[in-house]
Amino acid sequence: MSVLGRRDKTPGPVEELVRRAQRTAFGPAMVRLGLFLAGLLAQLVAWPSEIVFGWPVLILLVVAGAPAVAPRTEPSAIRTMGL
Secondary structure: OOOOOOOOOOOOHHHHHOOOOOOOOHHHHHHHHHHOOOOOOOOHOOOOOOHOOOOHHHHHHHHHHHHHHHOOHHHHHHHHHHO
8 A cells, every 4th residue: 555545556567568559550550560570471381381281380389479579679569568
């Protein structure tokens, strides 16, 4: 409890992600989408078809999405991802 008798509200990781998503403008969102698609395309071309058309493609999706979700390595971004 704070000095004024109110509870301190510190945002949790989910609230922080929601706040960041609400503050993201159209332009940066398109840049992040382009970054994700470029990374995914590069991996799909580089890996053999057994990986691309099998269940390991899920790993490629996560790896391609990581730079789009947290492009900077600032401590708040790392904490938000739970690392």
